[in-house]
Amino acid sequence: MGTKAAKAIDRTGEAEPYDRPPAKMRPRGACxxxxxxxxxxxxxxxxxxxxxxxxxxxxxxxxxxxxxxxxxxxxxxxxxxxxxxxxxxxxxxxxxxxxxxxAGIAVPDGPAIEISPLHGIDPEEVGDPAALEKSLREELSELLVSPRLAPKLSIIIDGGGAFGLSALFADIRVVAQPDAHWLVAINGDGETATPVANGPAEAAISAVGEILNLLAVLGQSKRARDIDPALLRTRFPAMDPIRVLPSHTAKAPLSGLHRLKDGTSVLGVRPEFGQMKASDLASLLDCAKAYGATVVRLGPSRGFFFTGLPADAAPALQIAARNHGFSTQPGEKSEYVAACAGAGACGSAFYETRTLAHRLIAAAPVLFDGSLTLHLSGCPKGCAHARPALTLTGSAEGYDLVLNGLAADQPDERIAGGRIDFAIERLARSIEDNRGAGESAAACLTRLGTTGVSKALRQE
The missing domain is CATH 3.30.70.3340 (Alpha-Beta Plaits)
Known part of the structure; x- marks a missing residue:
């Protein structure tokens, strides 16, 4: 686990941005x-x-x-x-x-285009991502539904504001700039994406169309990472001098009560591990309606916002959401767990992921300092998390531990089913005993490496 791995261990995502599992272990290549x-x-x-x-x-x-x-x-x-x-x-x-x-729910054709969750109501927003998405879909409609594009192609339009999308990876990301321009970049998150164009909305849409054309020529199995850099510079000759402004990062966690600069309130809630029973959701929505909420905005990090809330009713809805099993405060340990449906809900899973998550949160709190994601995958498909993480993959023999990788990666350690609680307790103890002052759990695991972690797990 070198420097590059240390940086990757704490990132989250749903697409397939970097290394993939072998084809036989990978979910079907379609959204x-x-x-x-x-x-x-x-x-x-x-x-x-x-x-x-x-x-x-x-x-x-x-x-x-x-x-x-x-x-x-x-x-x-x-x-x-x-x-x-x-x-x-x-x-x-x-x-x-x-x-x-x-129900009147419109689901646009083509790849999902993710936009800032509080678009149009966040007074800190730099640009209007909803308007840009509308124009982009109108002007590039035929290209967006091309069968030659990868089904999981990811496009982000980030208008900035209190809840930006800089942490999400995308094949194509369009980010509002303070001068009414839009920065177009490919293959990365807010820090790592490669800028290719910067200009007004019309120029940004044209640049997105150019990228989509390149991807369509490459074919359905290709993503932005597969575009030849020389070809990219031929299409975007002015890309190298582009000055990248700091990304608009989320200034607050999703969960909790947020008062926007104009005085309005929104409440962010998260179902535990991103999963909820329809009955629990229906009960929460009944409460939200009674308290005056009008619209739900889906957000990154497995949660959503209630908007339209009268300021005096927001605290009561926050309590109601917590009583219905939803996280309503930032920093809860469940935020740092990516768990699939697990055994009992999915026939492919070898263990109950949510049950194990609760045990690990109680037994190994040092792992949940926010520096890493714990990925609990019932099988090697890794449906819940497609980015490198501290991963426990279920198997017929027990669990495969991957220190910083995907569910289908070669394990760094194999753990018999009955020893999982002991093994995680040993791992947590090793971090506690070896961690330096101010050192995060992720940094400590990186420094210990495979040899150090394996030694700790095998101690009696």
Whole structure:
């Protein structure tokens, strides 16, 4: 675990930005949208992003009801703020699509375009990502639905504000600049993406179209990382001198009560590990309606915002959300766990991920200082997290521990099923005993390396 690995261990994402598992262990190479649900261990899965990432309370309630009626009643919010409905069958997936249409929920064709969650209501926003998305979809409509584009192509439009999207990886990212321009960059997050163009909205849309054309020529299996740098410079001859301004980072965690600069209030909530029962969501939405909330905005980090709240009602809704099992305060340890549905919900999983997560949070709090993500994957598919992390992968023999990698990577240590609690306690003790002053858990694991961690796990 060198310097590069140390930087990667604490990043989160839902797409497949870097190294991938071997093809035989990788989920189907398609985004499980309404038109093409993805087979999983618990039936078919649908992933959708409503237009603008926004739903009225009644629309969200209708979606919860459809998840119960046609799936297994479990909804998930991904790290990128998309919704997933599980446990569907071919016929029930069709009925789900019909119910979504009947509820007036618009799901645009083509790749999901993720935009700043509080677009249009955040007074700190630098640019209007919703307007740019609308123009981009209108002007590039045919190109966006091209079958030659990768199904998981990721596009971000970040208007800045209190809750930016700089932490999310994207094939194409468009970021508002203070001078009414938009920066277009590829293949990275807010720190690592390569800038290719900077200009007014029209120029940004043109640049996005140029990139999409390059990707369409490369073919469906290719992503922005596969574009030849020489070809990129031929298409964007002015890219090298572009001055990159500091990214608009999220100034506050999603969870909690937030008062915007104009005095309005929004409440950010997170279902535990990004998963919720449709019945719990429906009850929370009833409370939110009673307290005056009007719209839900999906956000990154597996959560969502209630907007339209009267200031005096927001604290009461925060208490109600907590009583319904949702996280409403920043820094809760569950924020640092990426857990798949697990055994009992998915037939491919070898262990109950949520049960183990609760045990580990209680037994090894040192792991949850916010410096790393603990990925609990029931099988090598790694559906819950596609970025390097401290990973426990289920197998028929027990658990595979990957210190900084993906669920399908070669394990650094194999742990028998009955020894998992002991092993994690030993790992936590090793961090506590070896950590320097001010050193994070991730940095300590990096310094200990595979040899040090293996020695700690094997001590009796």
């Amino acid at each position: 499980p949208a309404l038109a093409a649900p993805m087979p999983t261990g618990d039936g078919l899965l649908v992933r959708l992003r409503p237009a603008g990432g926004a739903l009225t309370l009644s629309q969200f309630a209708a979606l919860a009801g459809a998840a119960s009626a046609h799936g297994n009643g479990i909804l998930e919010i991904t790290a990128r703020g998309n919704l997933q409905i599980r446990g569907l069958k071919t016929d029930t997936a069709e009925r789900l699509a019909a119910d979504i249409d009947a």
